[in-house]
Amino acid sequence: MRKNGRQTRENIIEEALQIFSVKGYFNTSINDILSATGLTKGGLYGHFSGKEELWGAAYERAVEIWKGVVFKGVRKIADPIARVEKVIENDLFGYCGGDVFDGGCFFFNMLVELSGQSETMAGRIRSGFMEFAGLLAAWMEAAERKGLLKKGVNHKEVADFIVISMNGASALYASSRDRRFLKETSNQLRAYLRQMRA
Structure with missing residues (x-):
């Protein structure tokens, strides 16, 4: 071309x-x-x-843009739990609160619209969310191996909860433009992660 x-x-x-x-x-x-x-x-x-x-x-471009925002400054962080915290901050304030896309969170909006309408397209988005949760779970597991996380934490459930919480905050922010939803979610997820530290 x-x-x-x-x-x-x-x-x-x-x-x-x-x-x-x-x-x-x-x-x-x-x-x-x-x-x-x-x-x-x-x-x-x-x-x-x-x-x-x-x-x-457009979906692939949205993924590239999202990764550029959400993973900014993450690679240099050695502590896996601090890495998770940075990703939460970047996602909530840089991506959702940064109004990267005119309509709010592209992925959440598309997933809601396409579910039950196009399993192929909705499945692609769902897979992206699960891949992201899988990465967070891997970081939690790495934190446990390093002795930074209490034993017995269910990494997958914690990671899924984080992704679900961020998407809920994103939806409420998009519908209201009230940054309180982003701040409160960030604060509570950080507190949640701190409670799990060894």
């Missing part, structure tokens, strides 16, 4: 991502995307076979 073709494709993905974020998948029409990009149908279909393929590319 030539440079101009790549740039056009990237522009389509960026515009579609924000539109899907605000309007959802089913309420986004091809005409919405054409209006935002200034392309003709032929120009759009030269890059994507249809709306679902475009959504897949």
Whole structure:
């Protein structure tokens, strides 16, 4: 693909991502995307076979953006529990509170909309959440091996609870723009993690 073709494709993905974020998948029409990009149908279909393929590319871009925000400064933290705390802070304040996507948390919004409508698309999002929880669980396990975590903590349940809590805060923040939901969730998750320290 030539440079101009790549740039056009990237522009389509960026515009579609924000539109899907605000309007959802089913309420986004091809005409919405054409209006935002200034392309003709032929120009759009030269890059994507249809709306679902475009959504897949937008989803992958959303994952890249989310990772860039949520994992910022995490690699240099040696303490696995502090790493989990940093990810919570980055997710709540940098991603959700940072209004990265116009419509709020792209993944939560899409999961709610697509569940029961498209198992393939919803399953992809659910897998992403579970992969994230799996990473947090692995960090908790590493903390236990290092003697930083009390014995007997169920790593998977703790990680799932953290992901569920962050998504609840995200939904309440998106609907109200009240940062209290982000602050309180962050405070309580930090306190929860502190109680588990050895």
